[in-house]
Amino acid sequence: MPEPTTGAFDVVFRARRLIGPNGETSGSVGVHDGRIAAVEPLDAELDAAHTIELAEDEVLLPGLVDSHVHVNDPGRTEWEGFDTATRAAAAGGVTTILDMPLNSLPPTIDTGALEVKRKTAREKAHVDVGFWGGAVHGNLAELRGLHEAGVFGFKCFLLHSGVDEFPPLNPTELDEALRELARYDALMIVHAEDSDAIEHAPTAHGETYGDFLNSRPRGAENVAIAQVIELARRIGARVHILHLSSSDALPMIASARADGVRVTVETCPHYLSFSAEEVPDGATQFKCCPPIREARNRELLWQGLADGIIDCVVSDHSPCTPELKRFDIGDFGVAWGGVSSLQLGLSAVWTQARVRGHGLADVVQWMSRKPADLAGLQRKGSIAVGNDADFCVFAPDDAFVVDVNKLHHRNPVSPYHGRPLAGVVRETWLRGKQIVGPGVETTAPQGNLLTRQGG
Template sequence: MPGLGTGALEAVRARRVLVDGRLQPALLRIADGRFSEIVTGPGALEAPVGDAGGSPADLAVLDVGDDVIVLPGIVDTHVHVNEPGRTAWEGFATATEAAARGGVTTLIDMPLNSIPSTTTPEALALKRARAAAKARVDVGFWGGAVPDNLGTLEVLWDEGVFGFKCFLLDSGVEEFAPLDRDQLHTAMREVAGFGGLLIVHAEHPDVIAAAPAPASRAYADFLASRPDAAEVDAIEMLIDAAREHGTRTHILHLSSARALEPIAKARAEGLPITVETCPHYLVLDADAVPDGAAEFKCCPPIRDADNADALWDGLRDGVIDVIVTDHSPSTAEEKHRGDGDLQQAWGGIAGLQVGFAAVADAASRRGIGIERVSAWMSSGPAALAGLGAKGAIAVGRDADLVLWAPDEPYDVRADALAHRNKLTAYDGLRLRGRVRATVLRGSVVFDGEGVPAIPSGQLLSR
């Protein structure tokens, strides 16, 4: 949708707008970056735009074509921006441009793989300083829970992080150490004490250590080195700990559908556990991954099509709450380390710009409406992080929108993505549906062709 300009909009009018959980005609009035009034129903398309019925020619009104659906902006709570310290891997400028092009209006940055990790107030302040002048979408920050900062997490919480990420096994970077079993319980007690949120990379170190991990280009060998049992055992350990301490606990990037049963039982018990999965686990198939193709390597791994089907069932049944990208890019040198040996290559999927389109396409093929996709990728993540101004088209919320053309073909080309490093497992996919434009707090930040020269994203605190 080229030619929209970059000024603030006063109204958006469309025949299909997601309001109150359903697509309907709507006129969205905007003031000071928020929805000030919403008129729905057939009369919305003829309703006066200005407060006094002023001429639309005098107002900044966006009339959306009938081939476009207006949705709340996507909220991605799992993004590795990697700045400072590993900015060659990504960075706030490129990550937030990719986000805007992909319909993402809000992201929350993970505490690694930047140097320093976001485990102290000083590191958080440095992150914020680096992001402030570069963010093209709104950005918040997770803190980290590592052995060295246990006992001081509340200080970081008071500085505005949205929660604390921890690993139960080697994170892949030496500056972000994992928690052992006793340290996990210490962190859970501490976080529960101030009502925080612990988000956990759930693979069990003992299971991983016992699995065969030969040097190999074969994806099947890599998959065998990260078995389902690693996730199941780790998640059962987390469930026990959450039961003991009452800690709000979020399971990151669920890959194995075999963990759905214990999660469902824990949820039925009333334990405060939430779960995410990622586009690559829903869209890609282990049996189709070429050997030596490190762009498909991630931990936990992409599994087979039957597993993906079961994850979709977990979403439909409400066992899985949200879908987020876990955008975790690296340089080509790191991805190709070991010349195709998947044990040596950096593990992470670059998908920030593509995730929403990939999920929307896959959902459509399964007969799942865009309303549910929006709930999994917008309102759900906003609720997880406590972002009360995000995730819905409603009066008082931020006027964040994605204009979605559901029938327009989208050929994913890695070299055309805004990601700093042009490597992605989605390269070559032909999807149905693409982002026509993205609106952040009432201003167009992607118009189908490019992004404004001056970034307009804001930094968010809990």
């Protein structure tokens, strides 16, 4: 870690409330050359070119890490794009995103496609951006090359992904891919719904949300997660369960971990915020796969977080154009499935967490520290000496009502529209530079492209 020259820091933050690695405290944070160079008591004498005094109602958080974002760029930039996605991330206190390998064209399933993705993102990223690779039917030979090129791991589906250019793995192919990745200890992240169970479920159709919910039963998740766990147990592979919506799976995940299986799991703000009972007819902005389930299921997911079974809360930001949501007919069977929420995750989770007795330190653990750990981002996720100076200045007792027309997402579609949320992001800092906040004009993109090796 470089030392500040002549004892001066570039900027010092003084915060009466600060979420550090050991919970909430107060302190002064000195920044030099984009890194955290000192974390000292609030009254410490730190010489700096600039001093930022947080207001009494503000808390200094580490920048959030969202490891599950569909940017859809290049190829489907009318759905989102790196410029709009990373602006939205920054406005929501997210300073690092990991981009999913599908919905862009080409999908990130070989090194050529990865380079296209990086070239597209390079001049547009307002926050730091890393990339997942894809494990699909027919690309087993491409996995090592993608790993060596620095992707953070590999995403696979066990059923149709929603786009034909990203085909799923069948059970034999999943076994082969996990064996390949285990050779170099790469991480497989899995959309875990069983194709056979979905095929035998009722067909999704019409405006009634309950009919759509029946088409994606909990059992489809449970069977797929059990399959992934058993393969990971047998092979010794590292696996991560994406966007858990079925609370039924929590006991088997806990049991597997007790047995030494290397399995982690995430859920998403929409599974923690909404319930099936409150989704209106035709409100396809709520459609996602796996689906938002019943209120009782939601409370069990919260218990899974409290118990430490669920590791992370990440957005699964999966936007599309308004036309693809089919608001004209409100048919859950034909509308695109995905929730748009990248800018809103922190406030959405805090709104629900605070009424269940959780503190900001818990939210930071779920939305910053643990996603950084999952991806191996050693300089992200906490306010600690040596880490990147990525910060979110958050006012937890402030509030706002979501207006999709004021979000930075490319398209004004979100189930959070009109919903009151607690907590306002007032400033965001990336490697010691303010990128969101009062007086900050539209800035040139400041984000770096990240690799697993740290570049």
